[in-house]
Amino acid sequence: MSLFSKKQKNKVSQKSWQKKGARTYPEILKKGEAKKEKKFSRFLFWLLSLGFLGICAYILFFSPFLDIDTISVEGNQDISSNEIVAHVEKSLEGKYYNYFSRKNFFLISKNNINGTLRSNFDRLEVASIEKKFPKTILIKVTERKAELVWCSGGVCYLVDGSGLAYSGATGTDEELRNNSFLTVIDDSARPVEIGKTKIDPAYISYLESINDLLKNDLKLDPIESYHTPGMASGEISVRVAEGWILKISSETSPEATKKIIETVFEKELDGEQRKNLDYLDLRVKNKVYYKMR
Numbered sequence: 001m002s003l004f005s006k007k008q009k010n011k012v013s014q015k016s017w018q019k020k021g022a023r024t025y026p027e028i029l030k031k032g033e034a035k036k037e038k039k040f041s042r043f044l045f046w047l048l049s050l051g052f053l054g055i056c057a058y059i060l061f062f063s064p065f066l067d068i069d070t071i072s073v074e075g076n077q078d079i080s081s082n083e084i085v086a087h088v089e090k091s092l093e094g095k096y097y098n099y100f101s102r103k104n105f106f107l108i109s110k111n112n113i114n115g116t117l118r119s120n121f122d123r124l125e126v127a128s129i130e131k132k133f134p135k136t137i138l139i140k141v142t143e144r145k146a147e148l149v150w151c152s153g154g155v156c157y158l159v160d161g162s163g164l165a166y167s168g169a170t171g172t173d174e175e176l177r178n179n180s181f182l183t184v185i186d187d188s189a190r191p192v193e194i195g196k197t198k199i200d201p202a203y204i205s206y207l208e209s210i211n212d213l214l215k216n217d218l219k220l221d222p223i224e225s226y227h228t229p230g231m232a233s234g235e236i237s238v239r240v241a242e243g244w245i246l247k248i249s250s251e252t253s254p255e256a257t258k259k260i261i262e263t264v265f266e267k268e269l270d271g272e273q274r275k276n277l278d279y280l281d282l283r284v285k286n287k288v289y290y291k292m293r
């Protein structure tokens with residue numbers, strides 16, 4: 001009976017240290033080595049990733065590999081491409097924060113280029129600025145054409161087809177008129193801001209039509225600049241080759257103005273009488289006023 005109890009005790013003791021989940025020393029050692037390998041692999045992964053990102057950052061932002069070296073210009077006519085490119089290149093000199101090149105493909109500012117061109121070329125209008133990977137910029141421009149010269153307060157300005165006063169005009173109103181510019185003097189001396197003040201394009205079109213009508217249809221060549229008491233009034237006056245002043249309003253179309261003048265000349269003011277004419281006033285609709293000297 002005692003022998004049986006001893007065997008039973010040994011059996012229980014053996015099961016107690018071999019129970020499920022118990023680990024031996026070699027197993028613990030292997031698991032520790034696996035953890036070390038995993039940590040090393042993770043460290044190596046981050047090290048290589050950071051190295052790769054560093055190389056990419058150097059190539060993208062610090063290396064001259066992506067510095068712009070070709071600037072092309074399209075659409076210019078009178079202004080040379082070399083002159084435009086020279087100003088753009090000058091604006092790209094230097095670095096941002098003393099580290100990043102202004103010529104870098106990704107860091108180039110289109111607004112900066114646009115501002116440079118606008119400040120140096122009044123006649124240029126930038127249509128678009130395109131970056132072509134990896135080293136090229138294409139700038140598409142149009143050149144403004146002066147439709148008329150607008151003078152106010154003793155200063156004259158060039159005005160394009162859209163009505164924008166885009167540049168100061170060199171010379172007096174008489175000199176500009178003699179150079180075939182359609183010149184208008186605003187007697188109200190209203191201030192003009194270059195790049196901001198706009199003249200109504202319809203008003204410009206009316207002036208051009210009247211000028212053409214007087215010169216080619218009625219043979220009354222203007223010999224002085226046109227005058228207006230103010231653009232809002234729609235009124236203009238001009239001295240013609242016969243020596244008298246014509247006063248008209250944009251409320252009456254050029255065609256109607258022509259018919260009125262022809263009728264007045266035919267019925268009341270022939271060539272001989274007009275020698276003593278001081279002015280002919282058509283500003284009031286359906287009314288004709290004139291004064292003899």
